[in-house]
Amino acid sequence: MKTKLFLLLTATVVMLSSCLKDDSKTFTQGYKSEDYEVIKASLNLPLEVDKYTLQLPEVLGSFTVAANDKQATLGRVLFYDKRLSSTNEVNCASCHLAEKAFTDGEQFSPGVTSERTSRNTLALGTFPSFNAYYGFGGTRMFWDNRASSVMEQSEETMKNPVEMGNTDLKEVYNELIQERYYQILFENAFPSNQNSFMTNEEKMLSAIQSFVSSIGCFNSRYDQELIEHKGRKEDTFASFTAQENRGKQLYNTNCASCHNLGAVAFSTGIVAANNGLDLNYSDEGIGEISHDPLQMGVFKVPMLRNVELTAPYMHDGRFATLEQVVEHYSSGVKDHPNLHEKLKSGGSPKNLNLNEDDKQALVAFLKTLTDRNSLLASRYSDPFKH
């Protein structure tokens, strides 16, 4: 039974997509009618459970991010439930709003106290599952990569005194399970005769993980063209303006080695780097934890899908606009001892010295990575009837 838990905790990416599709037909995905009456009184959930499994297009590796739909549905409800915080005022969506690619537009975010988070909120839903973006073994959460799964991340967030302020997740579960609809949703997601090896806290966290990992956005204008061109990112894209195509060229040459937009699962992409924001960092990122001099000022390389929607930018939200970000790479890269090789030439910081047209082209290209429709899918939305 432990192996089952292990599988759940680690990658749920399955290569055999055809098998999965066949399976899903044979499951009964609805609720018993008396159960659905209870659910319907408080929650906007469809009778037929939403499908959370994602099939990536061939150009992105064509693998399947398998989800247990009933667990992801429970995860969705938990994601939007303010009772997950000590004050009953903060839910995951307080800081992760769907319409902003699951960020909140704040430099630092308010939680359960008058304090704010020490870092800028990271986007969710910029790519189907973190494994797909960062590669197996490379999946790390947070700007300093300190969590290795969404379960670990969520537990930390719920217990963080500034964010959600809980000391004991058992209490949270005990409060929630008083609700009849949670009794139904938990039993559906984790039938008690099959899941005796899991604690209730693990069920909660695992459901949240299923939901968060299922958020996928790969239908941007860029993705549509990439599919059309069978992954040849160097091609001129017909539906792009000349400016966007120029921006794409600049991106491919100067940015894509770190901010990969293709299939990187199974590869060893650059998942963390110093990008020369400062000579001295007040927040040392991964180095804060490891104390390794070579990791001082090193941060996670964030995903840029939907980047148009995730301002402000960088771990400390220092840049309000994409223009400012581009200016950084054009003229502001600092000679930090750990500055990544890709941002150096001849041992010195490589500032791109772009002209105005090229700066604008790069920004125009970054906006082709936006996929609003996927973010606004009802299966990711707030299910509570307020």
Ligand code: HEC
């Ligand atoms: C008070 C605001 C706040 C709340 C509430 C909050 N988050 Fe976050 N979230 C953040 C911030 C800030 C970060 C980046 C923190 C860091 O890197 O140290 C983050 C990071 C994450 C990440 C890591 C993403 C990545 O690419 O590494 C995930 C996943 C996540 N949050 C999910 C959740 C879930 C699920 C919940 C609810 C259980 C939640 N968050 C509640 C602010 C919040």
Ligand code: HEC
């Ligand atoms: C050496 C790897 C590397 C290269 C090359 C690189 N970046 Fe970055 N980028 C990073 C890292 C690391 C961060 C996060 C740094 C931090 O917050 O301290 C980042 C952050 C960003 C962000 C902020 C995203 C967010 O959610 O806050 C944007 C936008 C961005 N880069 C765009 C670009 C563009 C455009 C280029 C090419 C001109 C580029 N990057 C080249 C590593 C790189």
